[in-house]
Amino acid sequence: YETGADREAIARAEREEYDRGVLIDGSVPVGRPLFRSGFINGRLASERYNGQWLLTGGLLADAPRRYKTIDPHGQTREATKNEIALFERARHGGAPALAEKTRLRGFQAGQDGIAFRSDDGMALKAWPGGDSSLEIACPADSCASVSWFAWAPGGKAIIFASRDHARTGAQSLFVWDLEKNAVRLILASDGGLHGGAYFHPDSRCAVTQDAAICVAAEANSPPRLERIDLETGARRVMFHPNEALARASGPPAELLTWRSAEGIAFSGRFLPAAGLAPDARAPLFITYYLCAGYLRGGMGDEWPLAALAAAGVSVLCIHKPSGESVLATEDYRSALSGIEAAIDILAARNIDRTRVGMGGFSFGAEIIAWTAMNSDLLAAGSLASPTLSESYFWRRALIGEPFETSLRTRWELGAPHETPAQWRKIGLQHNLDRVRLPLLMQFPEEEYLASIDYFAPLMRRKAPVEMHVFPHEPHYKFLPRHKRAVYERNLDWFRFWLQDYVDPAPDKADQYRRWKALRKLQAARP
Template sequence: MVSRTALLFALLAAASPAASQVTSREIAETADISGLSTSPDGTWVAYRIERPSTLTNRIDVDWYVVAADGKSPPRALGRTGTALWNDAGVVEPGEAKWSPDSQRLIVRALVDGRAALWASPVDGSGFTLAAGGDGDIEAFALTRDGAIVTREGPSRDLIARTEETERETGILVDGQTDLAQPLFRGALINGRVASQRFSNDWFDRAPLLASAPRTLTTTTPGGSSRRASETESLLLAPQPDPVAFLTSDLPPALQKALEDRGVCKTKIGCAADLPRLSWALPMNGDTVVALHDADYRQTLLRWSPRTKRLEKLAASEGQLAGGQKYYLPCAAAGSAIFCVEAAAALPPRLVRIDRGGAKRIIDSPNSYPDRDGLLAETIVWQVSGSRASGVLIRPKIPGRLPLFVTYYACAGYLRGGVGNEWPLRALAAHGIAALCINAVPGDTDKDARYKRGLAAIEAVTTLLAERGIVDRARVGMGGLSFGSEVTMWAATHSDLLKAVSIASVQMEPAYYWFNARPGRETFADNVRKVWGAGSPDETPEAWKELSPALNTDRITAPILMQFPEQEARLSIELISRLATARMGEAHIFPYAPHNKVEPRQKLAAYERNLDWFRFWLKDEIDPDPAKAFQYQRWSKFAPAEARASTERTQRSTSPISINRK
């Protein structure tokens, strides 16, 4: 007789690998959609697909147009180089503008090492250079008659010469100097290795000569160029930050209707059960308003100025927005709206929603994980009277599973939590339940948010154990940014965790002294305001409580650190103390910003995290000979009682399919 479990494995193994997305490579190569833009006549909608490749280590970008009526398939306009990303490692959404006659699309693109403007007719006959010079085009706009207004930065040659001069003459350490980052060409900026400095007194960064005068130019439809007029220059003024969009930014009648419906006025500090405003845009005389809940699930409402009524248009188990971020608006075209839809188990896709709310898929650049043997469910629980929530991804197999937890935000398609460092679906495919927890709202002063995070983790672990889903004795955790702080708080204030992985630096004395100096006053002010700490000399007790480096004696779980080089030196004491105590190891990624963005670096982080948690939570070793040395190192970590037996089972199969590694 064939067991039910064996039969399940056989059925799952027969599923097409193309419909999975359960390997680190598949997750790292998930495509995204952005840059939605409607032509002036409402006939076309343009959009961009960003395709990471671990083979080429590029994020290639391709532009498309689709008829607004949705009656014909999308038309490819062509590939326009590789994606740009900001100083934090977040890919910048596509930027496109239409000619007044709706016959030509102009995009900003990084091609052959320079950011310039390229234009394509809607017939897809090919992109040609529309504007570009010795410097990178930083912003652009179109006038009513079709002239292109651009803001161009300093020439690339001038930037390079300035960098060389600094190298030869020495760099003055002031409030803009980031001592934790290589000072000479320590970052990738617009596809080039370049020097970088702080652009304010927190952690935003910019290239050299960021404050130098810019060249503002107007290029006429006939091709002639001149200095932009003052009126034309105003077209380049920065737009309001969409994340700060509030109900008070809407017409009074619509504002009142939303607030009467219970929509939070502020977004920040909202009660967990209140909807928040995401975005709004006009559609055929009406206004479409997007709301999101505490779990980042979005609902679209249509407001009619005639009836003064809000009616539900559409909803999703995840996001309906203009890209990866919930606050980016969709694109309206006539009586329809085009949105990027993405949910926990739904990779990004472009959908068209008509006036009646009917939804139709326009473009789906990813395979769907509908036959990979995994379950994704939203779970809700209570923490000291507050609502906590998250998404659990697990295999459809019986028995208690090890649990991996990441904490911060769980919006859109779940790849690896905030920062995309932990391959959640790959972990689940290898028999480790993966839980992404949304930060529990509440007091943000000092260590209250850490305690609240730990309480949420402990409560949900107990809940899942009581449901018979997870094994409380095999729990691991990972996090980036605030998520890494909560992870290390749990590691130093609880014995729950059996393995830990972090991707960003921690609060410790070195973090303070790398940054506290004239010109960085806001840094010290924020440390005092948010963490309740002065300098390590002034408030040693506060630093003893905050710093994992000063509490390594309380850590019982091995720690894997995968840091960007621009931040790693801030945690040198933690790295060295853990290494000396044989409690962990660090891997540093050159040129990586806060969020790793290069596809190969993403893949390496995913693979190492997968191996790490399989090793510590399941006693599994990947038999790949190239990985033998890492297991030799890891077998020497952790307290003596945890490594009394270093025998590990060598398995390359997952509980999902014997054909997958």
């Protein structure tokens, strides 16, 4: 087995930095607390960028690897060179050079070949017998949107799941027979076969000789462990830890499909408001990004969607269309057109278009900013992460590549003095007069300073905004007590602004005093 630096060495390195001062360079997440600021493997640790976009690891993460061997009697010793070589060959299926080339695209070696995704990361290919000259490509349309794949025992077939963006990313299970070069559908799912984990959508099923063991979830059905027969597609629940939650689910989520004025195809999951009188019109909450699997809290898991619907607020989770544009502004425009079209469709049913709220995380937060700056659709908003700002840029400017290339390619942004027109176009801080909606900001500690460019001016203008920051949280909040606080505050926020509802709980009195003051500020704005 392989190890890096041990915890004692890491703790010494952290303490030495604390005592002697932290050297600021491109590896340091500028703007975060510098000493033991985030959780790594359950321990508060000092963090460094690890070279993969803005992801972080701990101090000494780049320390030389050490290899150990445990013998059958449980004795541990340093591994020999021969054992290390065997270890590396086993890890990479006997083809370490190919693994280095393709592992980021899902390289897998089987008993009788090698499978991997193509350079674009989508199409599935295989080298029967491990011979690259015999390369074959998966022949079905379903092979163009592969979520995960695994060799079936015996090495003659590959089991894979494919996403259907026309059904909010629902996954279906297929088998690719390599000898016949033919693909057969095993099961068409209406949800995910990965447990609904948004940040691990490629988590795979375990494949046996005759079954796939999967964590399955649909919009209304929380995750459970299932056995899926590879021949018949028959499903059997093996373990259902969320059975009580499944029984408590409200009305089923409706699959909604539509096209924007530009002709772009959208799909989403719609939860109707509960307890609505036949002729009444309901407020609407929208979250935009990904809607695969169980509809718990939207992308980022911040908004209690079922609780909102149960409280009389209809909910629409919009799944962003497949095929991301090179330019973010094109995706912003298409998102806004899709949101407008969805509101038109639902307004023809029983939605009150004057009471529409929206919550967004990461790219979804960018969509809220763009929508707020370029329309009057929204009556209230909630951001789970900051949007692009000059502070965001300068806090990461020391990273260099690949950050700067990505920023230029995707957002057409350089340093503020290099691309001032583009910063004015997409930066919330440059368009404050166009932002009319009340905004709740619930940010992780590692990111909140990136919002100071627009939060502080909005506060000084006495705009209806409020920010809460959660210590020790990364981009995606994960501590249970924080998730609960975020859920409760978001539920209260949208019920307050969309329904004029005030929870009478005594411990929430201060919250509502603040929000009633914000409402007066909102009413006084010209």
